[in-house]
Amino acid sequence: MKKLVTGMLLATVILGAAGFEASAATVETKGDVIFKTQGDDSTGEVTKPETDDEIIKPVDPNNSKGTLRVNHISDYHFGEIEVKSDSYTVDALMDRYVDKDDATETEKDISHYIQVEDVRGEQKGWTLSVKANPFTPQGGGKALEQTYIELTQAKLSNTRMSGTEIVGAVNVFDGAASKNLTLGQSVEIMSTKAGKNTDSSKTSLVFNTAYTEADPAAGASTRVGEDGKYNPGVKLHAIGTDEKLVGKTYVSTLEWTLADGI
Known part of the structure; x- marks a missing residue:
């Protein structure tokens, strides 16, 4: 008898559940945040070009401060050449870097590059230009x-945008295939296009189209008898009619300017 009663109650429960729709309640909650500027003395870390967050340390760093800043611009060393x-023309020695967490500080070759970081939070443009002084x-x-x-050569990448997106947002060499650093004149290297910005990201311009994240010195050249x-x-275009002194180190100072755009 007990078995039968239990079975009947179970049947009643099942029928009752099938006969009604369950109700649901919706509640909304909120989270909020306000972003503030990093400040004029802020500096950024260098991200390896074509990566989102792989931090590296240039062996010879060149950078600027502020919320629109240069994280790194390579020096150009051409070594010893004949009078x-x-x-005649010679290539520049590769730039050098070390991995951020490498305790041995092992130096590695990397193609020359520029990295601009924009954390202004204003969705504005910018222009990078350079003036070269004589050697x-x-x-x-x-x-x-x-x-x-x-x-x-020029190869663009960005930590937020795809390759196609960054090419559509940033102009290089005024659209030309290459750029001469004309002595004593300000020359535009790259700038955001009209109505575009690179806010909250890092933009890298590598002067080597063979560059890849896996092989930063891809396409490298060599010199006979030299390491x-x-x-x-x-x-470097070494012009024959320039008077040259043997054994002297000639230095050209390159003045880079990163300016706000609209």
């Missing part, structure tokens, strides 16, 4: 009045 009366011998002497640097890897994307 000639004819004009002048340390310790005094006549400057090389015609010898100049040429940037011959080292050279980047074909950065060239």
